[in-house]
Amino acid sequence: MFLKYEIGSLILRIVLGITFFFHGLAKFQNGLESTSLYFESLGLPGMTAYLVAIIELMGGVALLVGLGTRFVSLLLAMIMVGAILFVKLGAGFLGGFEFDFVLLGIAIYLLINGSKLLSVDSVILKTY
Numbered sequence: 001m002f003l004k005y006e007i008g009s010l011i012l013r014i015v016l017g018i019t020f021f022f023h024g025l026a027k028f029q030n031g032l033e034s035t036s037l038y039f040e041s042l043g044l045p046g047m048t049a050y051l052v053a054i055i056e057l058m059g060g061v062a063l064l065v066g067l068g069t070r071f072v073s074l075l076l077a078m079i080m081v082g083a084i085l086f087v088k089l090g091a092g093f094l095g096g097f098e099f100d101f102v103l104l105g106i107a108i109y110l111l112i113n114g115s116k117l118l119s120v121d122s123v124i125l126k127t128y
Contacts, residue, residue, distance in 0.1 A: 009115035013063050016106045020076055021060025027053035042086050052079055063110075066119020073110040080104035 027035045032053055036046035056079070059072040080100050088097035116122040 003117075005113075006115070006117040009110065009113055010117045012106050013066065013069060013110055013115040013119075016073070016076065016103065016110065017060045017063030019060070019103065020056045021064065024053050024055070024057030024060055028057065044086065055079060066115060066117075066121050069115050069119065069121060070111050073107045077104055077107035077111060080107060 027049070032050055035053065036049040039049040039052075040046045055072075055075050059076055062068050062072045080103050083100045084097045084104070088100055091097065093101070114121075
């Protein structure tokens, strides 16, 4: 039974990691300056764009290898709450924040449950 839950957590961790890695990479590829200006247009400090991009890119990698899953998931959940509240809420659920809502749900799941299967954390912490 335990392995079944760990396989599910692993799948969610990989999906979330890939998704955020590519979102962070896109911010770097499109130029952080333009992302910074966009954040400023939302009333957020422009420097926030740099922080978000780094967390998404590096957090995605960390999730893929299973390093600091709970902490990274907390950071990504906070980013999703911000994205929903500052960017997508006005568009409504469908066609607006439904994708962000799903990512938030996955991040919260991993924050609560972690993911030990095939993770660096399990090697470092010797939890298996």
